[in-house]
Amino acid sequence: MKTLRCAVALLFFVFVSQNNIFALEKEVNQASQYYNQGVEYYFTGNYEQALSNFTAAIQTDKTFVDAYYYRAIVYMEYKKDYTKAIADFNQIVSLDKTYFEAHYLMGACYFNKADSKNAQISYNNAMNAFVQLYQSRGGTITLDDAKSLFPYYDVLAINYIGLLINSLSNYSVITNTNN
Numbered sequence: 001m002k003t004l005r006c007a008v009a010l011l012f013f014v015f016v017s018q019n020n021i022f023a024l025e026k027e028v029n030q031a032s033q034y035y036n037q038g039v040e041y042y043f044t045g046n047y048e049q050a051l052s053n054f055t056a057a058i059q060t061d062k063t064f065v066d067a068y069y070y071r072a073i074v075y076m077e078y079k080k081d082y083t084k085a086i087a088d089f090n091q092i093v094s095l096d097k098t099y100f101e102a103h104y105l106m107g108a109c110y111f112n113k114a115d116s117k118n119a120q121i122s123y124n125n126a127m128n129a130f131v132q133l134y135q136s137r138g139g140t141i142t143l144d145d146a147k148s149l150f151p152y153y154d155v156l157a158i159n160y161i162g163l164l165i166n167s168l169s170n171y172s173v174i175t176n177t178n179n
Contacts (some may be wrong), residue, residue: 031061035070042070047078068092069102082109093125098133100126 038053054071057064072088075081089106092099107122 031057031064031067034060035064035067038067038070042074047074050074051079063095065092065095065099068095069099072102072105076105076109076112080112082113085109093129098129098136100129100133103129 034053034057038050038057041047041050041053051071051074054067054074057067058071061067068088068091072085072092075088076085086106086109089102089109092102093106096102103122103126107119107126110116110119110122
C-alpha cells in the first residue's frame with residue numbers, strides 16, 4: 001500500500017512538473033512572439049504598436065532584456081519620454097550589469113533631461129560595464145585601454161563637453177555693445 005501511495009505521489013509530481021514546464025515554455029514562446037512582432041513594427045515605423053508589443057512581452061516575461069531595450073529606445077527616440085526610457089534602462093542593468101549600451105543610452109537620456117551629474121555617472125558606468133564584459137569573456141583590458149578601444153568613447157567625451165558647455169550657457173556673458 002505504501003508503494004502504491006509513493007507511485008501515485010510520484011506520478012502526480014511528474015504530471016504537475018510537466019504542466020509547469022509546458023506553461024513556462026508557453027509563456028516564453030508568447031513573450032518571444034510579442035517581442036518579434038514588436039521588432040517588426042519597430043522597423044516598419046509603427047512605434048505605437050511596437051511599444052504595445054514590447055510591453056506585452058515584458059508583462060509575460062519580466063526578465064526579457066531585449067524587450068526592455070527596444071521599449072526604452074521607443075520611449076527615448078520617438079516618444080521623447082526620457083523618464084520611462086531611464087526606468088527601462090535601469091531594469092536592463094539590474095538584470096545584466098555588463099549591458100554597456102543600456103548604461104550609455106541612459107546617460108544620453110539624462111543628458112537630454114539636462115541632468116549632467118547622472119549623465120556622467122551613466123557614461124562612466126558604460127565604460128566600466130564594457131571593461132567588465134570584455135574581461136568576463138577572457139580578455140585583459142584596463143579602463144585606460146578601453147578608452148582607446150571603446151567605440152563610443154569619443155561620443156562620451158563629446159557629450160561630456162556638451163554638458164559642460166550647456167551648463168556654462170546658463171551664465172550671461174557681458175559684451176561691449178558700443179562698437
